[in-house]
Amino acid sequence: MPTKVEKDSITGRETTGHQWDGLKELNTPLPKWWLYVFYACIAFAIVWAIIYPSIPMTGARGLSGWTARGAIGPELEAERQSREPMLAKLRAATPAQIAADPAMRAYALAGGRIAFANNCAGCHGSGGQGAAGGFPSLADDDWLYGGSFEAIHGTIAHGVRNGADADARGIAMPRFLADGLLTAPQVNDVAEHLLGFTGRATDAAAAERGAAVFAENCASCHGEKGEGNREMGAPRLNDQVWLYGGDKASILRSVGYARAGVMPDWAGKLDPAIINMLTVYVHALGGGE
Amino acid sequence: MFRFLRDHGIIERNLILMGVLTLITVSIGGLVQIVPLFTIETTIERVEGVRPYTPLELAGRDIYVREGCYTCHSQMVRPFRDEAERYGPYSLAAESMFDHPFQWGSKRTGPDLARLGGKYSDDWHAAHLRSPRALVPESVMPPYAFLDRPLDTGSMKARLAAQKALGTPYTDEMVANAAADLEAQARPDAEGAGFAGRYARARQGSFDGNPAVVTEMDALVAYLQMLGTLVQFRDVTPEQVRQQ
Numbered sequence: 001m002p003t004k005v006e007k008d009s010i011t012g013r014e015t016t017g018h019q020w021d022g023l024k025e026l027n028t029p030l031p032k033w034w035l036y037v038f039y040a041c042i043a044f045a046i047v048w049a050i051i052y053p054s055i056p057m058t059g060a061r062g063l064s065g066w067t068a069r070g071a072i073g074p075e076l077e078a079e080r081q082s083r084e085p086m087l088a089k090l091r092a093a094t095p096a097q098i099a100a101d102p103a104m105r106a107y108a109l110a111g112g113r114i115a116f117a118n119n120c121a122g123c124h125g126s127g128g129q130g131a132a133g134g135f136p137s138l139a140d141d142d143w144l145y146g147g148s149f150e151a152i153h154g155t156i157a158h159g160v161r162n163g164a165d166a167d168a169r170g171i172a173m174p175r176f177l178a179d180g181l182l183t184a185p186q187v188n189d190v191a192e193h194l195l196g197f198t199g200r201a202t203d204a205a206a207a208e209r210g211a212a213v214f215a216e217n218c219a220s221c222h223g224e225k226g227e228g229n230r231e232m233g234a235p236r237l238n239d240q241v242w243l244y245g246g247d248k249a250s251i252l253r254s255v256g257y258a259r260a261g262v263m264p265d266w267a268g269k270l271d272p273a274i275i276n277m278l279t280v281y282v283h284a285l286g287g288g289e
Numbered sequence: 290m291f292r293f294l295r296d297h298g299i300i301e302r303n304l305i306l307m308g309v310l311t312l313i314t315v316s317i318g319g320l321v322q323i324v325p326l327f328t329i330e331t332t333i334e335r336v337e338g339v340r341p342y343t344p345l346e347l348a349g350r351d352i353y354v355r356e357g358c359y360t361c362h363s364q365m366v367r368p369f370r371d372e373a374e375r376y377g378p379y380s381l382a383a384e385s386m387f388d389h390p391f392q393w394g395s396k397r398t399g400p401d402l403a404r405l406g407g408k409y410s411d412d413w414h415a416a417h418l419r420s421p422r423a424l425v426p427e428s429v430m431p432p433y434a435f436l437d438r439p440l441d442t443g444s445m446k447a448r449l450a451a452q453k454a455l456g457t458p459y460t461d462e463m464v465a466n467a468a469a470d471l472e473a474q475a476r477p478d479a480e481g482a483g484f485a486g487r488y489a490r491a492r493q494g495s496f497d498g499n500p501a502v503v504t505e506m507d508a509l510v511a512y513l514q515m516l517g518t519l520v521q522f523r524d525v526t527p528e529q530v531r532q533q
Contacts, residue, residue, distance in 0.1 A: 069379075118375055122425065123424065133424075264410070
């Protein structure tokens with residue numbers, strides 16, 4: 001390529017000497033400010049590389065000895081220390097005492113809201129409204145295991161049928177059809193009887209027959225009138241609140257194959273103070289007793 | 290002094306010289322990154338509790354990769370206070386040492402899943418995968434109801450063998466029993482002799498609520514339920530796992 005550096009008559013700058021189809025390129029230097037910032041960046045990078053861990057085979061520690069892991073430990077510890085005075089009080093108090101003390105209650109409701117959103121809202125909904133298919137509402141007064149402070153605390157701490165906590169709530173309901181305890185017609189009869197509790201039975205004769213089946217098989221846990229039993233976690237059957245659906249198909253499925261909700265044991269995962277805060281928060285959602 | 294810098298025209302005009310110098314420059318960059326790894330015994334600290342995936346979990350992980358879950362979910366609790374507060378202990382390299390490829394991800398449209406195991410019930414996972422908005426109304430996750438189809442278990446042995454070839458310490462016994470172990474984990478009442486001995490802390494159960502058929506849902510839920518549960522953080526502090 002022919003190279004002929006010449007001075008451009010308009011700008012007064014030199015050209016690069018290259019020529020493409022008669023087009024010439026000016027050899028304009030980079031602006032000084034840009035160049036010096038660039039050099040400063042190089043210098044900064046060298047200093048950074050020495051101070052922070054970057055050079056392998058030297059232990060990759062750097063002069064400062066900084067590590068992400070080393071940095072987070074003290075940070076978490078400092079945060080824990082700043083919360084500790086209040087957390088210690090919340091740990092020592094019962095949920096009922098926390099709810100009675102304005103300062104502790106305000107702290108517990110604020111903290112409980114965060115802990116609930118992080119750990120509980122997936123199943124129980126962001127407002128504790130629950131979800132169809134076995135995820136109970138915590139905002140109403142229909143409780144499986146009770147809505148007192150003690151009962152809520154026990155359920156949160158030990159969970160339900162999780163296989164990890166010996167004190168977990170919940171017993172196994174028999175699978176009446178699947179395990180051959182009842183025949184299909186008997187299950188149908190008892191379902192009609194259950195619908196009859198809320199005046200929805202469509203087959204009076206079947207409901208009549210179902211009463212005897214119910215008394216023999218269901219009443220020991222769910223109560224003679226289907227009023228439920230919180231000791232067993234047996235839901236009330238004579239209201240319109242249904243955990244797994246109250247239509248006949250859902251009831252047939254529930255009686256025939258049983259239902260068994262599972263909840264983790266949070267005592268193994270969360271600080272006791274957090275569990276107390278959650279208890280107070282859930283109690284305040286609307287259904288606390 | 291910097292006169293030679295202006296002679297780069299020589300390089301620009303000489304294609305072979307430019308090629309050789311480019312090769313040398315790129316090689317230096319590569320060697321600086323790669324060679325140090327050969328000089329240390331391992332780049333990953335051994336941590337108590339981490340084991341290879343069970344066949345069912347591995348099948349679930351393959352579904353996780355197939356469906357592109359990693360495009361919206363990360364599996365990496367970074368060592369920041371906000372992440373540790375929300376998700377739990379930050380991730381250790383060892384926890385993904387048997388991931389080929391790793392699923393750290395780089396985008397969180399959904400939450401991080403590195404500590405998901407045990408947080409929800411199996412029922413919740415199955416219901417949520419079938420219809421995310423039925424449980425979390427504000428969710429933008431697509432439904433995966435089609436996962437309720439039988440799992441292809443025929444290739445389990447080959448999949449374990451492939452993982453073994455990549456360095457995962459599956460024993461010959463594990464590879465030989467791959468299909469049986471998968472059944473044993475998904476059907477609590479199945480025979481499955483020796484499953485618990487081969488895979489520590491592996492939960493057996495009917496993960497999708499239907500013990501009759503081993504479905505893709507079973508596999509995916511089994512995988513999701515073991516994420517982040519292998520290392521017992523009550524027993525381990527960062528100091529204990531720091532490599533010397």
